[in-house]
Amino acid sequence: MGGFLISGALLYDGTLRAPYPADVVVEGAEIKAVAPAGTLEENGRNRIHAEGLSLAPGFIDAHSHSDATVLAAPEACGKISQGVTTEITGNCGLSAFPVLTDTVREHLNSLYAACSVRVSWNDLNGYAAELERREPAVNIASLCGHNTLRANVTGYEAKALSEAERGRMAELLEETLRQGAVGFSTGLLYTPGRFADTEELLRMMAVLKAFDRPYATHLRSEGDALEEALDEAVFLAEHGSGRLQVSHLKTALPRNWNKLERVLARIEKARAAGLRVTADRYPYIHSQTSLSIVLPAPYDAMDDCAIRDVLRNNPEKRAEAVRALTESGRDWTRVILTFSHSPAAAGLSGKTVAEAAERTGLTPEEFCVKVLADDAPGSMGAFSGMSERNLTRILTQKWVCCGTDESVRPFDESIGRSHPRGFGSFPEFIGRVAEQSSMPEAIRRVTSLPASIFGLSGRGVIRPGAYADLVLFDEAEFHANADFAHPHRPASGIRLVCVNGVPSYGDLMGHGRKRSGTFLRISHRAFDVCAFPRYISGLEGGSDS
Numbered sequence: 001m002g003g004f005l006i007s008g009a010l011l012y013d014g015t016l017r018a019p020y021p022a023d024v025v026v027e028g029a030e031i032k033a034v035a036p037a038g039t040l041e042e043n044g045r046n047r048i049h050a051e052g053l054s055l056a057p058g059f060i061d062a063h064s065h066s067d068a069t070v071l072a073a074p075e076a077c078g079k080i081s082q083g084v085t086t087e088i089t090g091n092c093g094l095s096a097f098p099v100l101t102d103t104v105r106e107h108l109n110s111l112y113a114a115c116s117v118r119v120s121w122n123d124l125n126g127y128a129a130e131l132e133r134r135e136p137a138v139n140i141a142s143l144c145g146h147n148t149l150r151a152n153v154t155g156y157e158a159k160a161l162s163e164a165e166r167g168r169m170a171e172l173l174e175e176t177l178r179q180g181a182v183g184f185s186t187g188l189l190y191t192p193g194r195f196a197d198t199e200e201l202l203r204m205m206a207v208l209k210a211f212d213r214p215y216a217t218h219l220r221s222e223g224d225a226l227e228e229a230l231d232e233a234v235f236l237a238e239h240g241s242g243r244l245q246v247s248h249l250k251t252a253l254p255r256n257w258n259k260l261e262r263v264l265a266r267i268e269k270a271r272a273a274g275l276r277v278t279a280d281r282y283p284y285i286h287s288q289t290s291l292s293i294v295l296p297a298p299y300d301a302m303d304d305c306a307i308r309d310v311l312r313n314n315p316e317k318r319a320e321a322v323r324a325l326t327e328s329g330r331d332w333t334r335v336i337l338t339f340s341h342s343p344a345a346a347g348l349s350g351k352t353v354a355e356a357a358e359r360t361g362l363t364p365e366e367f368c369v370k371v372l373a374d375d376a377p378g379s380m381g382a383f384s385g386m387s388e389r390n391l392t393r394i395l396t397q398k399w400v401c402c403g404t405d406e407s408v409r410p411f412d413e414s415i416g417r418s419h420p421r422g423f424g425s426f427p428e429f430i431g432r433v434a435e436q437s438s439m440p441e442a443i444r445r446v447t448s449l450p451a452s453i454f455g456l457s458g459r460g461v462i463r464p465g466a467y468a469d470l471v472l473f474d475e476a477e478f479h480a481n482a483d484f485a486h487p488h489r490p491a492s493g494i495r496l497v498c499v500n501g502v503p504s505y506g507d508l509m510g511h512g513r514k515r516s517g518t519f520l521r522i523s524h525r526a527f528d529v530c531a532f533p534r535y536i537s538g539l540e541g542g543s544d545s
Helices: 102-111 124-134 146-154 163-178 198-211 226-238 254-272 304-313 315-328 353-360 364-375 388-395 421-436 439-445 448-453
Strands: 004-011 020-027 030-036 046-049 054-057 059-061 084-089 139-142 184-187 215-218 243-246 276-281 286-290 335-339 380-384 400-402 470-473 494-499 502-505
Touching: 004 470, 054 439, 059 400, 059 421, 059 448, 084 494, 102 146, 102 304, 124 139, 146 163, 146 184, 146 198, 163 198, 184 198, 198 226, 215 226, 226 243, 226 254, 254 276, 254 388, 276 388, 276 448, 304 315, 304 364, 315 364, 335 353, 353 364, 388 421, 400 421, 400 439, 400 448, 421 439, 439 448
Parallel strands: 004 046, 004 054, 059 084, 084 139, 184 215, 215 243, 243 276, 276 400
Antiparallel strands: 004 020, 020 030, 054 470, 286 380, 335 380, 470 494, 494 502
């Protein structure tokens, strides 16, 4: 399809401007014109009649883990079907690059085995080339992950780094940022990031400061030491670029729910002092992560590949793990098995561990250890430990955007089973924010806000000269259908999604090439030249109005 005209849609332009019926002309990858409805002519372009529908910039997933799955399933069904046109990957300290040692290559190959992706690249440039070769349906921008950096220098073991090793990590981060990474992420709950001390992280902050890129962090604790972990992140940002993105902001476990107001006050204090602190959140109270987090020490210091190997090859260790889990007194009715390649888990995804164990004739503890011995790297669990009230409070914050914390998946489960957020986060998030505030505010939170956080100039807004990443939807019908029993059900109400000017999803797309995403690189001083005015980005002076 060449140029086209979307006529008569109610336009939400990504700012707080009141919506109005508009005509929008798209030529190539660019928005050429925007005007009140009925004022633009086709001039030989195809017309998409959009009266009664709403038009917004393409939604930006601020926290994605699609690094490998987008190579295996470039159609990106779970994301594009809910209006996502751009994803930020490389989160929680795990990026697909750099890959400079056999140890890191083998580790990533093991993590990516479920989607049959083999690491053939060494750096961001190589990964980007492989992504482009696969022709993804959505745009991908990536952070550089601390865990991957550290493993390239010293492997996955627990150790403090020497000055030379810290220097080598800084060199690798600088090189990756020069190649176009949008920032730096840590996962300080995971191996090997959990072994990092302050000096190591401050060295990385110095590099971020030179590039003026954000620091995104999965905090060292989201529960018992949440406030201390946030203080650490703010301290690091103060010594870095002054840009802090708190990943999936939450208060884990009921005993920590009362900490939220103090956490929000800490963030507001940092913002008032000039730091640009933002966060992402998925609109669900079940988290999802590796099932292996149920294991106590020494497994909490091991990666999933090592856990699998120890449990698989050592019957005594398996028995010890069962005993330790039994003594922990965990409530297995609050843990859902969401996916595993273990034969013991066949047909049991979406069941609580208590239900799954009963069906197999095992105790919950025996079932968990069996599943982890078979497939610790690929076994995922959902954990009910968050507060619905706190979720609502977090979503009221004007500096919180939407992140799925999920990978792209096809509509089937051929490369794994998603958390419902992988198919439903954006309609849930937009609906809840719109109810609390307004639809323009909800759209801003999933478009221009994340675009400004990550320096995606020309995206997240609808205006002449911007990229034509667009979502046409029926507001009345826009809602999520995914749940833990059926997590891959697409959202309702999406009529058309355009990525870089190409109609890519929806019943109004007509004919044309469907996959038109690309790898987005950030130039060295991208934030200095970012075209978003103050009232769009909402980040100047710590304000989001």
